Amino acid sequence: xxxxxxxxxxxxxxxxxxxxxxxxxxxxxxxxxxxxxxxxxxxxxxxxxxxxxxxxxxxxxxxxxxxxxxxxxxxxxxxxxxxxxxxxxxxxxxxxxxxxxxxxxxxxxxxxxxxxxxxxxxxxxxxxxxxxxxxxxxxxxxxxxxxxxxxxxxxxxxxxxxxxxxxxxxxxxxxxxxxxxxxxxxxxxxxxxxxxxxxxxxxxxxxxxxxxxxxxxxxxxxxxxxxxxxxxxxxxxxxxxxxxxxxxxxxxxxxxxxxxxxxxxxxxxxxxxxxxxxxxxxxxxxxxxxxxxxxxxxxxxxxxxxxxxxxxxxxxxxxxxxxxxxxxxxxxxxxxxxxxxxxxxxxxxxxxxxxxxxxxxxxxxxxxxxxxxxxxxxxxxxxxxxxxxxxxxxxxxxxxxxxxxxxxxxxxxxxxxxxxxxxxxxxxxxx
Amino acid sequence: xxxxxxxxxxxxxxxxxxxxxxxxxxxxxxxxxxxxxxxxxxxxxxxxxxxxxxxxxxxxxxxxxxxxxxxxxxxxxxxxxxxxxxxxxxxxxxxxxxxxxxxxxxxxxxxxxxxxxxxxxxxxxxxxxxxxxxxxxxxxxxxxxxxxxxxxxxxxxxxxxxxxxxxxxxxxxxxxxxxxxxxxxxxxxxxxxxxxxxxxxxxxxxxxxxxxxxxxxxxxxxxxxxxxxxxxxxxxxxxxxxxxxxxxxxxxxxxxxxxxxxxxxxxxxxxxxxxxxxxxxxxxxxxxxxxxxxxxxxxxxxxxxxxxxxxxxxxxxxxxxxxxxxxxxxxxxxxxxxxxxxxxxxxxxxxxxxxxxxxxxxxxxxxxxxxxxxxxxxxxxxxxxxxxxxxxxxxxxxxxxxxxxxxxxxxxxxxxxxxxxxxxxxxxxxx
Numbered sequence: 001x002x003x004x005x006x007x008x009x010x011x012x013x014x015x016x017x018x019x020x021x022x023x024x025x026x027x028x029x030x031x032x033x034x035x036x037x038x039x040x041x042x043x044x045x046x047x048x049x050x051x052x053x054x055x056x057x058x059x060x061x062x063x064x065x066x067x068x069x070x071x072x073x074x075x076x077x078x079x080x081x082x083x084x085x086x087x088x089x090x091x092x093x094x095x096x097x098x099x100x101x102x103x104x105x106x107x108x109x110x111x112x113x114x115x116x117x118x119x120x121x122x123x124x125x126x127x128x129x130x131x132x133x134x135x136x137x138x139x140x141x142x143x144x145x146x147x148x149x150x151x152x153x154x155x156x157x158x159x160x161x162x163x164x165x166x167x168x169x170x171x172x173x174x175x176x177x178x179x180x181x182x183x184x185x186x187x188x189x190x191x192x193x194x195x196x197x198x199x200x201x202x203x204x205x206x207x208x209x210x211x212x213x214x215x216x217x218x219x220x221x222x223x224x225x226x227x228x229x230x231x232x233x234x235x236x237x238x239x240x241x242x243x244x245x246x247x248x249x250x251x252x253x254x255x256x257x258x259x260x261x262x263x264x265x266x267x268x269x270x271x272x273x274x275x276x277x278x279x280x281x282x283x284x285x286x287x288x289x290x291x292x293x294x295x296x297x298x299x300x301x302x303x304x305x306x307x308x309x310x311x312x313x314x315x316x317x318x319x320x321x322x323x324x325x326x327x328x329x330x331x332x333x334x335x336x337x338x339x340x341x342x343x344x345x346x347x348x349x350x351x352x353x354x355x356x357x358x359x360x361x362x363x364x365x366x367x368x369x370x371x372x373x374x375x376x377x378x379x380x381x382x383x384x385x386x387x388x389x390x391x392x393x394x395x396x397x398x399x400x401x402x403x404x405x406x407x408x409x410x411x412x413x414x415x416x417x418x419x420x421x422x423x424x425x426x427x428x429x430x431x
Numbered sequence: 432x433x434x435x436x437x438x439x440x441x442x443x444x445x446x447x448x449x450x451x452x453x454x455x456x457x458x459x460x461x462x463x464x465x466x467x468x469x470x471x472x473x474x475x476x477x478x479x480x481x482x483x484x485x486x487x488x489x490x491x492x493x494x495x496x497x498x499x500x501x502x503x504x505x506x507x508x509x510x511x512x513x514x515x516x517x518x519x520x521x522x523x524x525x526x527x528x529x530x531x532x533x534x535x536x537x538x539x540x541x542x543x544x545x546x547x548x549x550x551x552x553x554x555x556x557x558x559x560x561x562x563x564x565x566x567x568x569x570x571x572x573x574x575x576x577x578x579x580x581x582x583x584x585x586x587x588x589x590x591x592x593x594x595x596x597x598x599x600x601x602x603x604x605x606x607x608x609x610x611x612x613x614x615x616x617x618x619x620x621x622x623x624x625x626x627x628x629x630x631x632x633x634x635x636x637x638x639x640x641x642x643x644x645x646x647x648x649x650x651x652x653x654x655x656x657x658x659x660x661x662x663x664x665x666x667x668x669x670x671x672x673x674x675x676x677x678x679x680x681x682x683x684x685x686x687x688x689x690x691x692x693x694x695x696x697x698x699x700x701x702x703x704x705x706x707x708x709x710x711x712x713x714x715x716x717x718x719x720x721x722x723x724x725x726x727x728x729x730x731x732x733x734x735x736x737x738x739x740x741x742x743x744x745x746x747x748x749x750x751x752x753x754x755x756x757x758x759x760x761x762x763x764x765x766x767x768x769x770x771x772x773x774x775x776x777x778x779x780x781x782x783x784x785x786x787x788x789x790x791x792x793x794x795x796x797x798x799x800x801x802x803x804x805x806x807x808x809x810x811x812x813x814x815x816x817x818x819x820x821x822x823x824x825x826x827x828x829x830x831x832x833x834x835x836x837x838x839x840x841x842x843x844x845x846x847x848x849x850x851x852x853x854x855x856x857x858x859x860x861x862x
Contacts, residue, residue, distance in 0.1 A: 136609045141692060163690055168633050169624055173692040174605040174699070178567045178786045179657060188658035190781035193600055193729065202599050204729045226610060226701075227619035227861055253781065259594055261572060261604040262693020265781040268605070270657075298624065298635045350621035350684065350696040351861075355609045430658055430782075 006120050007113050009059045014418030017058065017107050018411050020100065021276035021420060022085055022241070024132075025055040025062050028125040052083040052129050057276055057420070058107050061120040068106055068116045076102060085132040085277065089221035090356040093237050096221065100281055128275035130182040132219065135357035137177040137271065138347060139215075139247055140170050142338035144291070146366035147171075149378045167295035170338035170346050172360070175247070176268035180359065183275050183420065186427040187248055189399060190269040194252035206429040207250035209383070210397040213364040214321050214331050214374035214405055217245035218340045219277055220358035229300070230348040232308050235341035236280060238354055242340075244274040244319070244405050244422040245361045251377055251396070273359070274405075276420025283315055283417060286409035290314040290339050300349055301342050313339030317419065319365060319407040321374065323397075326389050331365040331374040333407075399428045437551050438544050440490045445849030448489065448538050449842050451531065452707035452851060453516055453672070455563075456486040456493050459556040483514045483560050488707055488851070489538050492551040499537055499547045507533060516563040516708065520652035520671050521787040527652065527671060531712055559615065559706035563650065565608040566788035568702065569778060570646075570678055572602040573769035575722070577797035580809045598726035601769035601777050603791070606678070607699035611790065614706050614851065617858040618679055620830060621700040625683035637860040638681035640814070641828040644795040645752050645762050645805035645836055648676035649771045650708055651789035658782040660731070663739050666772035667711060669785055673771075675705040675750070675836050675853040676792045682808055682827070704790070705836075707851025714746055714848060717840035721745040721770050731780055732773050744770030748850065750796060750838040752805065754828075757820050762796040762805040764838075830859045 009016050030051030055062040066081025068074075076099050079088045088099065106112045141147055144162070151161030165171065181187075189210055195202040221240035224230050230238060247267060254266025289312045290303070297303075303313050317333035343360060364374040373379045376396055380386055383395035397403070404423040411417040440447050461482030486493040497512025499505075507530050510519045519530065537543040572578055575593070582592030596602065612618075620641055626633040652671035655661050661669060678698060685697025720743045721734070728734075734744050748764035774791060795805040804810045807827055811817055814826035828834070835854040842848040 136607055165624075165626075165633075165687055165690070168626075169688060171688065171692055171695075173695055174607055176567050176605055176783055177608070178789065179783050181657070188782050191660070192781045193596075195596070195599075201727075202596075202729065204731070226612070227858075229622070250781070256596055257600060257602065258691070258693070259596070260689070260693070261602055262689070262691070264569075264602075264604055265777070265783070268778075268783045269781040296632075298633065300635070346696070347699075350623045350681070350700040351619050352607055352610050352696070352699045358609070427658075 005113060005117055006059060006061045007107050007117070012415065013059050014408055014416040015057050015059050016415065017104055018415050019278065019282050019417050020103055021057050021278045021282070022088070022131065023055050023057060023062070023275045023277065023420070024052050024084060024129045025121070025126040026051045026129065027121050054080050054082055054085060054088065055126070056103055057123070060123045062123055062126055063107065063116060064119040064121065065103065067119045071115055071119065072106060072112060074102055086356060089132060089219065089240050092222045096240060096279060097281065100279060128182060128184065130180065130273070131275065131277055132357050134177040134180045134359050135355040137175045137180055138172050138360040139175045139363060140172040140338065140343050140361060141363040142170050142336050142343065143363055143366050143374070144337040145335065145368050146364040146374060146378065149366060149373065153377070153382050168298070169301070170343045172343065172347065173262045175271060177359070179268055180271045180273060183272055183422040183424070185272060185424060187270045187272070187424045188427045189429045190250050190253065190265065191429050192250065192253040192265050193256055195256045202256065207252055208396065209251035210426065211249045211251050211376045212321065212397070212403050213247035213249055214319055214329065215245040215247050215361040215364060216317060216333055217243045217273055217359050217361050219243065220354050221356060223356055224348060224354040226353040227351040229351060230345055230354065231300070232303055232341050232345045235344055239280060239340065239344060241277040241279040243277050244407055244419050246272040246403065246405060246422050246424060247361055248272065249375070272422050272424045274420035274422040278417065278419055283409055285412045286316045286417065287312045288314040288316045288334050291335060291337055300345060303339060303342060313341045315409065317407050317409045319405055322404045323389065323394065324391055324402055328387060329371060329373055329379060331372050332367045333362070333365050335367045336362055336365055397426050399426050401426045436544060436548055437490060437492045438538050438548070443846065444490050445839055445847040446488050446490050447846065448535055449846050450709065450713050450848050451534055452488050452709045452713070453519070453562065454486050454488060454493070454706045454708065454851070455483050455515060455560045456552070456557040457482045457560065458552050485511050485513055485516060485519070486557070487534055488554070491554045493554055493557055494538065494547060495550040495552065496534065498550045502546055502550065503537060503543060505533055517787060520563060520650065521654070523653045524668050527710060528712065531710060559613060561611065561613040561704070562706065562708055563788050565611045565790050566786040568606045568608040568611055569603050569791040570606045570794060571769065571774050571792060572794040573767050573774065574794055574797050574805070575768040576766065576799050577795040577805060577809065580797060580804065584813050599729070600732070601774045603774065603778065604693045606702060608790070610699055611702045611704060614703055614853040614855070616703060616855060618701045618703070618855045619858045620860045621681050621684065621696065622860050623681065623684040623696050624687055626687045633687065638683055639827065640682035641857065642680045642682050642807045643752070643828070643834050644678035644680055645750055645760065646676040646678050646792040646795060647748060647764055648674045648704055648790050648792050650674065651785050652787060654787055655779060655785040657784040660782060661776055661779040661785065662731070663734055663772050663776045666775055670711060670771065670775060672708040672710040674708050675838055675850050677703040677834065677836060677853050677855060678792055679703065703853050703855045705851035705853040709848065709850055714840055716843045717747045717848065718743045719745040719747045719765050722766060722768050731776060734770060734773060744772045746840065748838050748840045750836060753835045754820065754825065755822055755833055759818060760802060760804055760810060762803050763798045764793070764796050766798045767793055767796055828857050830857050832857045
């Protein structure tokens with residue numbers, strides 16, 4: 001053909017054939033809902049009715065993966081011609097590799113490239129959906145710099161900023177899976193109770209300390225058996241890939257409610273994830289050793305053993321956080337103390353089972369330097385030091401603010417692997 | 432017919448036509464799995480392959496509700512001829528009433544009774560399953576007596592046993608929905624970290640303080656919209672029914688992990704629910720006013736307003752807890768401070784949405800007297816005062832122990848409404 005093939009990407013494109021993240025999209029004209037059509041509680045069948053299907057991002061296009069599989073007679077059509085990533089996630093590591101190998105061929109081998117070319121949709125024309133049904137959502141607290149910053153702010157008189165358990169186990173808690181939303185979904189400012197020491201009684205109203213948390217989310221594919229822990233070495237048998245995650249937080253609601261049972265309404269109103277899930281296989285060149293451990297670990301969490309250490313557990317993901325288009329932070333994921341494998345193992349050591357679609361967040365990623373802090377409460381030191389932005393000062397988020405996170409990781413041969421962005425706009429409280 | 436009809440129940444049967452709880456069962460011979468076949472992470476299609484279907488309990492029989500609907504030409508066949516309660520739950524309050532009215536007729540009107548008689552299965556012949564897919568699971572902490580007991584035990588020097596927020600909001604947290612199991616499922620003793628003040632480092636091993644929590648679980652049917660709170664008056668538009676719930680707890684794991692983000696592995700290994708969901712409509716005669724409020728409530732939680740108070744928010748459920756067949760406690764649900772309606776409203780006041788299948792527990796139900804405490808940690812005062820049972824002393828649970836909870840509520844005209852039992856046996860940690 002004479003036209004340029006969209007698969008002829010500019011050199012260095014972070015969404016080249018070395019990346020190939022997965023998502024779910026509706027082609028132009030087929031979506032009956034809005035970008036927020038993937039709202040929890042949608043009636044059964046609504047997914048199918050808006051034409052949603054598995055897509056793979058290549059450059060600034062989306063390949064209709066199920067249609068490509070059908071066109072090329074691939075045996076993976078049953079996994080890919082679906083309105084959700086669920087069946088692919090459930091298929092397990094060997095199949096994930098095989099499907100990825102097939103997809104790579106479809107976008108690189110000339111004959112296949114011609115065959116799939118009509119099945120490419122410009123990204124700007126499609127609607128992206130939450131790519132899988134979130135089973136359980138767990139949020140960790142795995143960045144030492146983040147946990148130390150919060151300890152200094154809230155327990156200034158404690159002997160150390162970290163609680164005594166922090167270096168012995170990855171602290172985590174369950175969040176609300178039903179309010180995980182896809183990038184682009186508006187976030188309605190939550191309402192609730194707050195009470196500062198100065199208040200004689202709780203005050204009710206829209207949150208005045210609405211914050212972000214820059215995180216990486218890990219997506220479980222293959223399930224595990226109830227009653228049987230998953231060892232560190234099985235991490236990649238169960239975890240399919242990762243995404244960017246913004247764990248929106250209402251600091252004022254959280255402060256009043258969280259003793260003794262942990263965060264609840266301060267977190268449960270929304271958690272945004274990127275529309276693209278990057279398979280772990282695309283990130284092999286980004287694997288790095290985690291920070292040196294400063295306390296001995298119990299054997300089930302010890303990743304210094306030879307069998308584990310040859311697959312380093314950290315990932316060198318460079319995150320950028322922007323507020324209304326201005327970069328406010330660049331948190332380095334490689335500085336996070338607890339690895340995703342340790343988190344998975346800890347989460348199951350009591351026998352808790354994994355399900356396809358389980359999602360767990362790393363917790364706020366904060367580096368050692370102030371320009372690497374992953375939340376506004378750290379960046380402004382709980383509002384004491386406002387950010388000076390071109391469009392005004394900010395302590396916490398105002399209605400209309402747009403927060404966007406992007407990230408990239410080193411890829412093979414000096415390339416970059418782009419992660420899908422996660423973005424959200426703050427909408428005013430309803431009513 | 433000359434034989435006695437199983438629908439001719441003995442007078443006073445707590446599972447008479449005034450009750451009619453819903454469940455999901457497999458008839459004898461059709462189940463391919465065991466009683467634990469409803470394990471999380473089961474492959475898609477496994478539900479259908481073991482013949483599971485919606486059942487309604489009547490006396491000691493189960494009516495195949497979908498088959499009855501088909502036999503009688505009911506329009507509700509599409510809701511009832513299903514392997515899960517999901518479609519019925521999603522149908523909403525008006526339909527719940529209509530279906531219940533139809534079912535009542537099928538088991539009471541002579542012509543219908545004859546028609547459905549062949550569709551009755553003895554309870555002892557069927558396998559009962561988790562009756563719906565649990566979406567989000569939230570556990571509250573709504574019993575003042577329970578929270579006060581724990582405060583006295585763990586914060587003996589605090590000015591009051593309750594935390595300052597306790598009387599202002601129903602404290603809750605998200606639990607693991609993927610490990611909610613049906614009554615009868617063995618509970619494998621969890622393993623994990625614990626550290627007492629006497630230990631210099633954390634110790635790893637099977638929990639030595641495995642406990643129960645006697646609770647009532649509420650099942651959400653109709654979903655709500657993200658960003659829009661659900662008011663107190665809409666409780667019965669969303670909540671379909673209730674069940675008994677045992678929130679198994681490993682007190683030693685919980686004590687070491689829970690500061691600052693709340694319980695995690697100390698709870699997430701298993702939560703058992705009764706196989707039968709009692710519709711709220713069956714419990715109208717059991718409604719009672721909740722305990723007097725001793726602190727003023729913010730308007731969104733205030734259930735003293737006339738529009739709310741004519742539907743009292745408490746339920747007079749009398750729970751019995753047995754350990755290896757010996758009654759160890761009789762917690763009265765009517766003493767719980769926060770109502771299920773207040774819990775639902777609080778859970779959504781920040782805009783968090785509800786999904787069909789959301790489950791929330793009341794928290795441990797403890798009455799004011801020691802023989803009404805709903806957990807072993809209270810009954811034995813954290814192991815100080817062992818229970819003297821005919822088969823030996825108990826502080827916390829031992830392998831092989833069987834815990835069973837039953838309950839009943841006042842029904843119309845002096846009847847009793849029985850709740851389905853929730854039972855579980857402790858299995859040894861897997862080697």
